[in-house]
Amino acid sequence: MRASKIYLHTLKEVSSEIEKTSEKLLIRGSMMRKVGGSYAYLPLGNRVIEKINKIAKKVFDEAGIQEFTMLSPASEEIYTQLVKKDLKSYKQLPFGFYQVQTGCRNLENKKGSIHFSIATFDKDLEGLNQHFEDLHTIYTEIFEKCGLPTVQVKDIHNAEEILSGKFVGFSDEGKEEIALCKECGYKATRKRARSIVDLPKQDAGMFPLEEVYTPNVKTIEELNQFLDVAEERLMKCLLLKGEDQFVAAFIRGDRDLNLTKLEDGLNLEPMTLTFAEAEDVERITGAKTGFAGPIGIKDVTIVVDDEVVQMKNAIAGGNKTDYHIKNVNYERDFKADYILDIKTIKEGDKCPNCNGHISIERANHLGEIKKLKTDYSQKIGATFIDAFGKEQPVFMGKYTLDITKVLSGIADAHHDESGIIWPMRVAPFHTIVTIVNAKKEEQVLLGEKIYKTLLDADIEVLLDDRNERAGAKFKDADLLGIPVSITVGKRAAEGIVEFKLRDQEEKQEITYDEAIGNVVDLF
Numbered sequence: 001m002r003a004s005k006i007y008l009h010t011l012k013e014v015s016s017e018i019e020k021t022s023e024k025l026l027i028r029g030s031m032m033r034k035v036g037g038s039y040a041y042l043p044l045g046n047r048v049i050e051k052i053n054k055i056a057k058k059v060f061d062e063a064g065i066q067e068f069t070m071l072s073p074a075s076e077e078i079y080t081q082l083v084k085k086d087l088k089s090y091k092q093l094p095f096g097f098y099q100v101q102t103g104c105r106n107l108e109n110k111k112g113s114i115h116f117s118i119a120t121f122d123k124d125l126e127g128l129n130q131h132f133e134d135l136h137t138i139y140t141e142i143f144e145k146c147g148l149p150t151v152q153v154k155d156i157h158n159a160e161e162i163l164s165g166k167f168v169g170f171s172d173e174g175k176e177e178i179a180l181c182k183e184c185g186y187k188a189t190r191k192r193a194r195s196i197v198d199l200p201k202q203d204a205g206m207f208p209l210e211e212v213y214t215p216n217v218k219t220i221e222e223l224n225q226f227l228d229v230a231e232e233r234l235m236k237c238l239l240l241k242g243e244d245q246f247v248a249a250f251i252r253g254d255r256d257l258n259l260t261k262l263e264d265g266l267n268l269e270p271m272t273l274t275f276a277e278a279e280d281v282e283r284i285t286g287a288k289t290g291f292a293g294p295i296g297i298k299d300v301t302i303v304v305d306d307e308v309v310q311m312k313n314a315i316a317g318g319n320k321t322d323y324h325i326k327n328v329n330y331e332r333d334f335k336a337d338y339i340l341d342i343k344t345i346k347e348g349d350k351c352p353n354c355n356g357h358i359s360i361e362r363a364n365h366l367g368e369i370k371k372l373k374t375d376y377s378q379k380i381g382a383t384f385i386d387a388f389g390k391e392q393p394v395f396m397g398k399y400t401l402d403i404t405k406v407l408s409g410i411a412d413a414h415h416d417e418s419g420i421i422w423p424m425r426v427a428p429f430h431t432i433v434t435i436v437n438a439k440k441e442e443q444v445l446l447g448e449k450i451y452k453t454l455l456d457a458d459i460e461v462l463l464d465d466r467n468e469r470a471g472a473k474f475k476d477a478d479l480l481g482i483p484v485s486i487t488v489g490k491r492a493a494e495g496i497v498e499f500k501l502r503d504q505e506e507k508q509e510i511t512y513d514e515a516i517g518n519v520v521d522l523f
């Protein structure tokens with residue numbers, strides 16, 4: 001293609017509301033625009049997306065997971081209803097299919113995305129587990145081929161079995177928080193990451209309980225100031241309301257409650273616990289809010305974080321307005337219905353596998369894999385007849401792969417201060433041929449000749465034939481990030497061009513034949 005004809009509008013700078021490096025680079029490089037609260041991928045960016053799609057489709061097809069098209073939004077229900085129409089015998093299983101969707105996946109995600117939505121169907125759990133592993137391999141292969149460094153993060157629920165996993169690319173600007181142990185490689189989303197409790201042994205014995213007058217001191221911060229003791233010595237009580245119960249959760253004063261882990265631990269559906277209203281707190285504790293504590297609390301499910309169990313002579317709410325209690329000790333003074341790990345993990349916590357240092361890293365979410373088992377097939381009646389003539393619900397897996405996130409992940413991982421450096425496989429073009437001065441006939445002739453030769457060799461080439469300043473053209477070439485650059489300039493009459501790879505500093509002055517040969521050799 002010719003730069004003079006395509007939609008090419010690079011920008012020197014972007015508006016200050018654009019914060020992410022990858023977005024800045026994609027916008028400056030004329031690949032993307034932000035419009036109407038969402039994104040538009042311009043023709044150059046679209047070429048990259050098409051390449052990522054092509055790589056992904058090929059890997060899925062090879063694995064026997066086929067593309068199909070459905071006009072309604074892809075939901076688990078619709079997939080199940082679709083399969084129900086044809087599924088009769090175990091002999092039809094296993095199979096899987098995918099579709100590429102553009103737009104908003106759900107109401108919360110108004111920004112929209114281009115994503116692969118994949119579903120697999122198996123006759124039993126063993127088959128589903130195999131598909132789950134296969135999808136892991138498929139995703140890894142796709143990311144590798146796109147030149148994107150990624151890791152898989154398993155979402156660990158309380159159950160022994162891993163039910164879901166995410167793929168992320170580490171990035172300082174990522175939204176997802178991942179707890180990572182560099183010693184053993186343990187990785188989990190911060191939402192579900194666990195740690196082991198390893199508090200230093202305290203030799204002091206247990207002191208007698210002591211009531212302290214703490215007028216109007218309601219929060220941990222206020223208590224911390226009022227009593228001048230470290231937050232680690234305070235015990236925090238959070239009262240929550242469930243569908244048919246109240247839950248009192250106890251964590252150390254410096255900790256944050258992890259609602260997901262609490263719900264997982266109590267085997268509750270996600271988002272079923274909410275913070276109790278003031279009137280409920282007052283009824284349960286017999287005190288105004290801010291003075292809830294473990295001693296004498298009634299008619300609630302008491303969940304104690306495993307760290308609290310090891311606290312000695314802690315300070316907790318007194319269940320009496322304006323009072324706290326000193327020297328509270330687990331077991332002697334109160335007992336739990338459940339001892340669970342319900343704290344949000346933080347930097348420096350101990351790895352559950354090896355006791356190593358946990359660090360919290362930021363990452364971008366690229367895709368997820370999830371076992372649905374027979375949740376939907378039982379509900380919707382997607383069944384088959386097994387080898388023994390018995391009707392069985394089909395085992396399902398549901399997976400997503402976000403191509404737009406893959407695109408920004410690549411830009412994030414491959415760039416310098418001048419622009420993106422696309423890996424060859426996903427680059428919008430393989431080679432850019434720049435005619436330095438479009439008014440010089442010998443430069444135009446040689447540029448055209450190289451362009452045609454490369455096109456004939458099936459190389460995707462962009463000819464910069466625009467009547468622009470040389471400096472502007474070079475800047476654009478860097479912003480576009482095309483891996484190979486051939487510059488036709490002053491020595492065109494001698495047949496000499498400049499050859500350069502985008503990811504290297506070195507420039508070579510060589511004959512145009514050698515330059516063409518170098519490009520062809522790359523494939």
Ligand SMILES: [Zn+2]
Nearest residue numbers: 181184351354
């Ligand atoms: Zn570890």
